[in-house]
Amino acid sequence: xxxxALKKAEKAKEKKALYGDDIDLEEFIKEEAGDHEKVTKANxxxxxxxxxxxxxxxxxxxxxxxGTFIQVDQSGVCSTCTxxxxxxxxxxxxxxxxxxxxxxxxxxVAPDTxxxxxxxxxxxxxxxxxxGYFIRxxxxxxxxxxxxxCMFIGDEKVMxxxxxxxxxxxxxxxxxxxxCATGEDVSSALHVGVSEFYLKKxxxxxxxxxxxxxxxxxxxxxxxxxVGDDSTYISNYILTSPVKSIQSYPTAYCTGExxxxxxxxxxxxxxxSILDMGSRVLLEGHGSSSEMISRAVSKDQSQIYSRGHxxxxxxxxxxxLECHGLVLSDDSMIYAVPELEGSATELELSHEAAVGKxxxxxxxxxxxxxxxxxxxxxxxxxxxxxxxITGLPPELAAETKxxxxxxxxxx
Amino acid sequence: xxxxxxxxxxxxxxxxxxxxxxxxxxxxxKGETHVLLGPNGAGKSTLFMTLLGFPKYKLTRGExxxxxxxxxxxxxxxxVKMGFGVSFQNPPAIRGVKLxxxxxxxxxxxxxxxxxxxxxxxxxxxxxxxxxxxxRDVNLGFSGGEVKRSEILQLLAQEPDFIMFDxxxxxxxxxxxxxxxxxxxILLDKDKKLGRRKKSGLLITHLGYILxxxxxxxxxxxxxxxxxxxxxxxxxxxxxxxxxxxxxxxxCRMH
Numbered sequence: 147x148x149x150x151a152l153k154k155a156e157k158a159k160e161k162k163a164l165y166g167d168d169i170d171l172e173e174f175i176k177e178e179a180g181d182h183e184k185v186t187k188a189n190x191x192x193x194x195x196x197x198x199x200x201x202x203x204x205x206x207x208x209x210x211x212x213g214t215f216i217q218v219d220q221s222g223v224c225s226t227c228t229x230x231x232x233x234x235x236x237x238x239x240x241x242x243x244x245x246x247x248x249x250x251x252x253x254x255v256a257p258d259t260x261x262x263x264x265x266x267x268x269x270x271x272x273x274x275x276x277x278g279y280f281i282r283x284x285x286x287x288x289x290x291x292x293x294x295x296c297m298f299i300g301d302e303k304v305m306x307x308x309x310x311x312x313x314x315x316x317x318x319x320x321x322x323x324x325x326c327a328t329g330e331d332v333s334s335a336l337h338v339g340v341s342e343f344y345l346k347k348x349x350x351x352x353x354x355x356x357x358x359x360x361x362x363x364x365x366x367x368x369x370x371x372x373v374g375d376d377s378t379y380i381s382n383y384i385l386t387s388p389v390k391s392i393q394s395y396p397t398a399y400c401t402g403e404x405x406x407x408x409x410x411x412x413x414x415x416x417x418x419s420i421l422d423m424g425s426r427v428l429l430e431g432h433g434s435s436s437e438m439i440s441r442a443v444s445k446d447q448s449q450i451y452s453r454g455h456x457x458x459x460x461x462x463x464x465x466x467l468e469c470h471g472l473v474l475s476d477d478s479m480i481y482a483v484p485e486l487e488g489s490a491t492e493l494e495l496s497h498e499a500a501v502g503k504x505x506x507x508x509x510x511x512x513x514x515x516x517x518x519x520x521x522x523x524x525x526x527x528x529x530x531x532x533x534x535i536t537g538l539p540p541e542l543a544a545e546t547k548x549x550x551x552x553x554x555x556x557x
Numbered sequence: 558x559x560x561x562x563x564x565x566x567x568x569x570x571x572x573x574x575x576x577x578x579x580x581x582x583x584x585x586x587k588g589e590t591h592v593l594l595g596p597n598g599a600g601k602s603t604l605f606m607t608l609l610g611f612p613k614y615k616l617t618r619g620e621x622x623x624x625x626x627x628x629x630x631x632x633x634x635x636x637v638k639m640g641f642g643v644s645f646q647n648p649p650a651i652r653g654v655k656l657x658x659x660x661x662x663x664x665x666x667x668x669x670x671x672x673x674x675x676x677x678x679x680x681x682x683x684x685x686x687x688x689x690x691x692x693r694d695v696n697l698g699f700s701g702g703e704v705k706r707s708e709i710l711q712l713l714a715q716e717p718d719f720i721m722f723d724x725x726x727x728x729x730x731x732x733x734x735x736x737x738x739x740x741x742x743i744l745l746d747k748d749k750k751l752g753r754r755k756k757s758g759l760l761i762t763h764l765g766y767i768l769x770x771x772x773x774x775x776x777x778x779x780x781x782x783x784x785x786x787x788x789x790x791x792x793x794x795x796x797x798x799x800x801x802x803x804x805x806x807x808x809c810r811m812h
Contacts, residue, residue, distance in 0.1 A: 507649045514609055514645075515663050515711060516637040529653025529694070 166393025202325025254370030415448025424453030588754030642717025657691030701728030
């Protein structure tokens, strides 16, 4: 099977992505998987990594966490698990352990999607398992504490690839926090992360991701989500720090009956960042539904593309797409592209998009309470970006709120 | 001799190049509560916004002195820091900004401080709010009465020396008018003896209903951007109730 994937990948080596600036992969260094030392606990990773982890919601003390996976550049350096309901480990370890795992690889994301997926597949074949993690919740289990995973880039000019497979078995519940970040001394690098999610009947996954890259890092995540009967996938994405470019367009396949997908994104564009972020849901199962909510704020010279595509392909499906933006500087831009596609009767799809400015009336109201204009504007922007995150257990909801507040402080 | 807190002299104000107020003189002493009456469109709200220093309201003449200092060219923030406070009639909703967080700032607590001080929480309860209400977005989906109570709550946290109330009782049911009036009386030191009152207020009211519960020292009638007459609040209200603002128009002519 994986030979097939490799063949397809070889053919797509030069294939440009549909969106986002084309990146010359030759410019980056491919490190070996063993270049960074392995540790047994998250708090044993180097101090500079730990400090950065905290900024993206990954706790090196592993308090209230069911398990941890940390990848530095191309090396999986740490994987721990204290829960009996879930598993978390490096992909190479998982492939040795589970013969069936390859049946889940490249099924939700095609290896020949573009040069980035192709590169990931090729590296994986070359080294017998590239980077990435495997997460699985056991049938009928419900772990309230989240697993945490971190992709960290520590060396200059590195191309980090990761192939992640996440499986929620029948009637299980799984919460994941992932943080991606760069070391302070790294100015330029590339991250490609292929993530494939599989939600079996009656399962639920919440996936909360905080990105904190450096100003010269390009990021190309590729994500596919297969959503089975009566299962729910909730994604919360937060990016408020500067990055060179990020382009991502996760696709959820709601093939299961009454399956449900929620995408919530908070995008803060700063400096010269180019953020091209979309989400796509194909409603193919009877009674399936989706909500996509994004809030974008553009500052400085940033450009934000906020895309969304909702496709209703069978009867009795429902979807809503909401995308609001604030343009805070004349040199910045927000380009909202909401798309609806209905190809069956008896469906309901809607969208709501608005791009504008901070309301003057709101600023005046706050200044009449003693805030300066700057304080008022900043409070309004933070309020605008703070979406009510739903679907998380109370412990995680509080934690996520904290992560969000921290990310919004810089806005 | 009452010490003057606010002195407005010969004020003329333009909005979008149109003169709205002219020849306005108004003096409010320390510890005094004044009431501003007048028909719709007379310029009552314009006077409020001008006193607050909102940018759209351009002074073409006159000066505003507060606590002996010329504040004519000061920003809204500076005026508020000096002791101005306001309760709006229809404040905007601010999505994502929690009432509790705003209250903390108004009360001089740090926004990051996790807990609301017990002292502030007591005020919250007095106004029939609870912790859950503080988690709500400012004015978003508030009922008419909740808006008014939230405005008064914020003022109680702020403790300003001079407070303007724009229709504090409109849209509030009778039961809650008394509750609001009680808090307004506290804000304006009405619970203290005359000579000990330090806080001053200016109230806009249409119906004057709130005046049954909040005592005012002086009333002013604003007509067509000018102060038509000033005097004893109950006498002026009585006249207006009998004859409407027609009588005031005649008054204007006589002046």
